[in-house]
Ligand SMILES: Nc1ncnc2c1ncn2[C@@H]1O[C@H](COP(=O)(O)OP(=O)(O)O)[C@@H](O)[C@H]1O
């Protein structure tokens with residue numbers, strides 16, 4: 352899991368962000384994510400989690416410092432073995448298109464023929480247990496199912512690095528737990544590297560191999576927290592004394608991070 356033999360999937364060296372209005376969104380960040388890691392970013396609202404994820408996705412550029420992807424610049428991203436997919440909090444589906452057309456979108460944008468795309472769309476839908484819903488419209492699906500479509504649309508590109516910004520934050524706890532279960536199974540089976548933003552410390556403990564706790568004013572890495580619990584994880588782990596203990600430890604660090612960022616204690 353440490354991937355000592357190959358380059359890091361993504362590496363930040365002193366990467367920071369000052370916005371055009373002069374506000375510092377992120378202090379310089381050093382971060383190295385190895386193949387197969389499931390890294391969660393957690394911290395108070397406004398501490399720069401989304402900004403950090405956007406830097407990693409190259410949606411915005413750092414003000415200073417550098418980033419590398421698989422040991423190289425962003426030019427190589429998109430080639431086999433160097434594919435990045437992004438899942439947002441809102442499923443952002445096209446309401447006028449059926450589920451399978453929504454999932455096929457990244458392949459259409461990549462000019463993949465419909466014949467070549469079809470088996471990949473089928474596989475992605477099967478991965479998220481939506482095979483029977485391919486001809487439905489988004490409005491005919493529950494919130495959890497719409498999020499599954501959004502995940503299938505990310506998986507159809509066969510990503511190596513999956514970036515997710517509070518994807519399950521709007522869902523009820525039961526649905527979120529089931530999606531967490533499925534996400535862990537998928538990341539494990541497909542050897543994905545995942546960077547995941549959440550507000551939920553329980554979700555962070557359940558999913559992560561490593562939790563990055565951030566603090567605000569300015570946005571920065573406050574602490575790292577490792578969860579050395581073997582895969583596969585499921586309800587046994589979620590209901591274990593070990594889980595409760597890890598959650599308690601992480602809760603204390605989060606509290607310290609919010610105090611350090613100027614939140615009222
Ligand atoms: N484009 C922007 N211009 C100015 N300020 C921004 C911009 N984007 C984000 N911010 C500010 O940067 C801080 C970090 O934002 P964000 O990364 O969205 O935090 P988080 O995702 O942790 O809630 C916030 O104070 C936010 O208002």
Ligand SMILES: [Mg+2]
Nearest residue numbers: 400401402516
């Ligand atoms: Mg955010």
